[in-house]
Amino acid sequence: MTETPMLETRDLARFFDVSRPPLQRLLAREGKRTLRAVDGVSFSIPKGTTLSLVGESGCGKSTVARLVVGLYSASRGDVRFDGQDLHAARRDPAQRSRMQMIFQDPYASLNPRWRVLDIIAEPIRAFGLVKGDAAQRERVAELLTQVGLSPLDGVKFPHEFSGGQRQRISIARALSSNPEFLVCDEPTSALDVSVQAQILNLMKELQSRLGLTFLFISHNLAVVRQVSDRVGVMYLGRIVEMAPAETLFTSPRHPYTRALMEAIPDLEMSGRQRMPVGGEVPSPIDPPSGCAFHPRCPLANDRCRAERPELKAHALTETACHAVEEGRG
Amino acid sequence: MNSLLEVRNLRVEFPTRRGTLVALDDVSFAIEPGEVLGVVGESGAGKSMTGAAIIGLLEPPGRIAGGQILLEGRRIDNLPYEEMRRIRGRHIGAIFQDPLTTLNPLYTIGRQLVETITTHLPLNPAQARERAIEWLELVGIPAARDRIDAYPHQFSGGMRQRVVIALALCAEPKLIVADEPTTALDVSIQAQVIALLKRLAREKGTAMMLVTHDMGVIAETADRVAVMYAGRVAEIGPVREVVKHAKHPYSSGLMASIPPLDRRVDKLAAIDGSMPRLSAIPQGCAYNPRCPQVMERCRQQRPDLLPAGETRAACWLYAHD
Numbered sequence: 001m002t003e004t005p006m007l008e009t010r011d012l013a014r015f016f017d018v019s020r021p022p023l024q025r026l027l028a029r030e031g032k033r034t035l036r037a038v039d040g041v042s043f044s045i046p047k048g049t050t051l052s053l054v055g056e057s058g059c060g061k062s063t064v065a066r067l068v069v070g071l072y073s074a075s076r077g078d079v080r081f082d083g084q085d086l087h088a089a090r091r092d093p094a095q096r097s098r099m100q101m102i103f104q105d106p107y108a109s110l111n112p113r114w115r116v117l118d119i120i121a122e123p124i125r126a127f128g129l130v131k132g133d134a135a136q137r138e139r140v141a142e143l144l145t146q147v148g149l150s151p152l153d154g155v156k157f158p159h160e161f162s163g164g165q166r167q168r169i170s171i172a173r174a175l176s177s178n179p180e181f182l183v184c185d186e187p188t189s190a191l192d193v194s195v196q197a198q199i200l201n202l203m204k205e206l207q208s209r210l211g212l213t214f215l216f217i218s219h220n221l222a223v224v225r226q227v228s229d230r231v232g233v234m235y236l237g238r239i240v241e242m243a244p245a246e247t248l249f250t251s252p253r254h255p256y257t258r259a260l261m262e263a264i265p266d267l268e269m270s271g272r273q274r275m276p277v278g279g280e281v282p283s284p285i286d287p288p289s290g291c292a293f294h295p296r297c298p299l300a301n302d303r304c305r306a307e308r309p310e311l312k313a314h315a316l317t318e319t320a321c322h323a324v325e326e327g328r329g
Numbered sequence: 330m331n332s333l334l335e336v337r338n339l340r341v342e343f344p345t346r347r348g349t350l351v352a353l354d355d356v357s358f359a360i361e362p363g364e365v366l367g368v369v370g371e372s373g374a375g376k377s378m379t380g381a382a383i384i385g386l387l388e389p390p391g392r393i394a395g396g397q398i399l400l401e402g403r404r405i406d407n408l409p410y411e412e413m414r415r416i417r418g419r420h421i422g423a424i425f426q427d428p429l430t431t432l433n434p435l436y437t438i439g440r441q442l443v444e445t446i447t448t449h450l451p452l453n454p455a456q457a458r459e460r461a462i463e464w465l466e467l468v469g470i471p472a473a474r475d476r477i478d479a480y481p482h483q484f485s486g487g488m489r490q491r492v493v494i495a496l497a498l499c500a501e502p503k504l505i506v507a508d509e510p511t512t513a514l515d516v517s518i519q520a521q522v523i524a525l526l527k528r529l530a531r532e533k534g535t536a537m538m539l540v541t542h543d544m545g546v547i548a549e550t551a552d553r554v555a556v557m558y559a560g561r562v563a564e565i566g567p568v569r570e571v572v573k574h575a576k577h578p579y580s581s582g583l584m585a586s587i588p589p590l591d592r593r594v595d596k597l598a599a600i601d602g603s604m605p606r607l608s609a610i611p612q613g614c615a616y617n618p619r620c621p622q623v624m625e626r627c628r629q630q631r632p633d634l635l636p637a638g639e640t641r642a643a644c645w646l647y648a649h650d
Binding site: 194 | 488519586
């Protein structure tokens with residue numbers, strides 16, 4: 001196990017200044033306010049594997065996605081892409097073309113005035129990968145076929161396609177620069193369930209065929225289970241549990257992970273009485289002391305209220321929880 | 330004995346410059362008192378449109394072009410606007426996906442609740458305010474007496490949806506039309522809101538039409554379920570039957586494509602293609618281009634709902650002639 005991971009983050013953090021304008025702040029006699037969207041996240045993704053980050057809205061998972069492709073700069077910590085510093089890598093087009101991103105909304109992420117051919121060819125042209133119009137058209141046709149569309153679809157506009165087909169176009173565009181690493185931010189959340197299955201199958205097939213590495217962001221645990229090798233569960237800007245997918249789903253340890261799984265309505269119709277977790281996700285501007293989950297946690301005690309737990313490994317699982325560590329869970 | 334709600338051969342059309350689009354065609358079902366009917370389908374199947382037609386809030390230029398909607402045996406699809414407005418709220422409550430569009434941002438939630446209660450029930454404003462506080466407590470708003478004079482933006486998304494539920498139920502309607510009531514909420518909040526809706530519907534004996542794309546929500550909440558496809562009911566029956574032993578190839582395909590939480594599968598069962606646009610609904614059965622069991626007849630003739638085991642399915646596989 002000496003191979004360099006595709007992506008590695010150490011103590012990654014991103015804060016946003018959400019203060020009111022200075023004059024208003026002065027009048028109201030209040031200080032600056034900082035939203036700690038991501039606060040100390042470390043993980044690494046070995047080549048050819050999929051790491052998923054799951055969590056509810058506001059947990060910071062999409063901010064992590066934007067940090068690792070350089071759309072946001074980090075407030076603290078660092079990101080290493082294939083062993084080198086992300087900022088250095090981003091300055092080099094040859095390195096930059098190795099990473100791509102797929103967004104949630106296939107309606108907003110494709111330019112409605114461009115033909116599909118031009119949308120998919122843009123990264124090819126930007127990185128100067130294929131010279132000559134004919135060769136570019138050929139490459140686009142190959143990409144369209146690869147994602148299950150027809151080469152003839154290149155002359156159409158995005159509005160002529162359904163949501164699932166548009167997401168295929170987004171994937172073809174992402175693949176056009178021959179990337180090794182893809183960041184997928186909720187790629188199927190805007191799609192209907194039967195179409196979602198098509199896209200998930202396509203992503204898995206492309207991964208095994210092209211040896212891609214994925215960072216997969218989702219709020220849907222069932223989807224995450226289908227695609228991941230490892231899963232990190234986020235709550236209020238931090239990873240509270242990280243484990244191989246099978247381990248996480250068969251023996252979740254952190255009380256928040258267990259609550260999330262408990263909350264999902266299932267098709268088993270066993271008539272079980274679910275015990276929904278109470279309360280709501282607190283504000284990341286003013287997070288609770290100690291463990292951020294303690295106000296909703298059935299196992300919380302004084303230590304949880306005072307001291308913030310760090311991620312600690314137990315067998316295959318890393319958990320940030322005093323109760324699990326002390327064997328109270 | 331009349332059903333609480335009966336929808337008969339409902340047809341909704343949208344006249345456009347390029348011809349008339351048929352958004353709902355020949356939709357029929359009934360809801361009995363106290364029953365929860367789930368309506369599922371993918372986007373564009375017409376499930377929200379059905380709800381909107383029932384509460385008389387179709388977006389123009391959409392209009393009911395055929396069929397009838399009966400509430401306790403009385404037609405409500407052809408009532409003048411003012412009369413329908415009195416029925417809405419008093420007899421049929423509505424809950425929508427986004428609580429911010431239901432609540433008026435300029436009025437306190439107390440004022441909105443009191444207005445609804447005094448409009449529909451014989452109570453004076455002071456009594457109505459007390460009733461409003463009771464409802465807020467019932468839907469789980471902490472410190473209801475203090476928060477009744479707060480504005481919608483002062484509540485979180487989950488709390489706002491609780492206020493909307495109070496607003497829909499406070500005039501004690503017999504039927505609630507809930508259109509994706511938990512879709513905008515996080516999963517842990519969704520579980521709380523569903524548990525609340527279920528409990529209140531049972532305690533108050535309110536019937537509910539629950540429109541959602543989330544089969545898990547339906548499986549846990551509904552008594553019966555109607556699966557819609559391209560503006561028609563593809564299958565309708567007891568929820569357990571439809572979830573476990575769906576008869577229509579579309580319903581079984583839909584169930585199979587839901588990623589399971591309890592295991593990993595190598596390849597999910599996807600349905601090829603996507604739902605047709607309203608302007609290009611295929612001849613015969615609308616599902617025929619995607620159906621793995623398609624027969625010659627499916628391309629020619631449109632099937633009506635036929636008995637299929639314990640459910641009814643609009644599929645020629647169940648024709649015995």
